């Protein structure tokens with residue numbers, strides 16, 4: 001399949017609608033107030049997994065990027081992170097004893113900007129993790145960094161305390177684009193950091209790119225892509241810029257008329273896909289790329305890819321424990337989310353309570369539908385026998401309406417429904433979210449789809 005097969009104009013016009021990204025099911029918009037006194041214990045009672053993945057949110061940033069939709073606090077006061085670490089320590093101590101017999105296979109520090117922490121603060125955090133959890137020998141330990149305030153000496157220090165995966169926010173290398181998003185950074189320095197990391201203990205480097213940014217044109221983006229390819233990272237994430245100034249105030253700084261049109265934006269996406277795959281990167285799902293030897297590409301080839309709040313992953317069978325403000329756990333039969341403000345997060349921990357305030361406990365029906373959506377999102381295929389064996393349902397009678405609704409997709413060549421199951425055509429993988437929406441029982445009310453971004 002070539003990239004041009006992915007961009008069928010008839011399908012693009014008909015199906016480029018709003019829809020969830022399905023990093024969870026039910027999606028975070030369905031989370032409700034938590035009423036259980038000890039929600040983590042209740043969730044863990046239903047857990048069948050023996051391994052753990054940790055996500056730790058560090059909310060602080062040195063400077064505001066105008067495109068940003070993350071939960072972050074922009075500040076120059078690095079000592080604020082000391083207080084934050086005091087509370088992270090409380091949360092870790094409160095929760096870690098529930099995982100005394102569980103090995104941690106993955107750790108990811110996200111933000112905000114995890115590299116906001118000083119070396120002393122980084123050592124303290126890693127000490128807290130290793131003192132309270134048992135890490136698998138080959139644990140993947142990753143951190144997102146801001147290249148504008150990162151030196152090779154700091155990278156060496158991160159490697160020395162255990163980090164072995166790195167993610168760098170590049171977004172775009174063009175100066176005019178960088179100025180418009182208030183994120184001016186040196187491409188040479190990003191290249192230096194990438195090479196240094198690859199030669200000094202980091203097994204994998206991911207570079208983030210965004211298409212649809214102000215002043216991006218095919219020419220400027222070609223230059224960005226050429227520079228990124230030259231750096232030869234193991235992974236590349238390609239995100240779509242969603243311009244929603246009514247939700248993210250900083251985006252008011254980006255004028256509507258600086259942005260590429262919807263058609264131009266789709267062209268930029270296609271350009272990136274063509275440019276990256278022609279030098280050997282493998283398209284993972286809809287929006288990630290990896291070298292063919294990378295674990296993500298291997299997992300995809302084996303049909304073992306999973307998806308969580310960080311996107312595509314290899315560790316889907318693991319419980320995910322989120323720590324820190326706004327973090328989300330996916331444990332046992334529940335999603336649990338911490339408060340989005342520091343004050344609310346601190347107050348809960350001051351009262352020795354589990355900080356989770358929002359979430360959802362999955363019903364049997366949610367489990368069934370989550371499995372189907374995961375299979376389709378990650379592996380583009382679903383076996384009826386597999387679902388029937390795992391969930392004890394008769395697929396054709398249980399999902400008679402959904403199978404009927406899929407007929408239109410079948411006529412348009414997006415899916416193929418056989419006696420064995422459902423296969424999403426490889427050339428239709430950009431529309432996988434709309435196929436999954438058929439199985440989303442929370443979208444019966446069509447008006448709800450307006451809360452999501454466009455599928456492309």
Ligand code: SF4
Pocket residue numbers: 060061063064065068069070072111112113146169
């Ligand atoms: S994009 Fe990253 S570095 Fe920029 S403000 Fe948002 S969280 Fe902070």
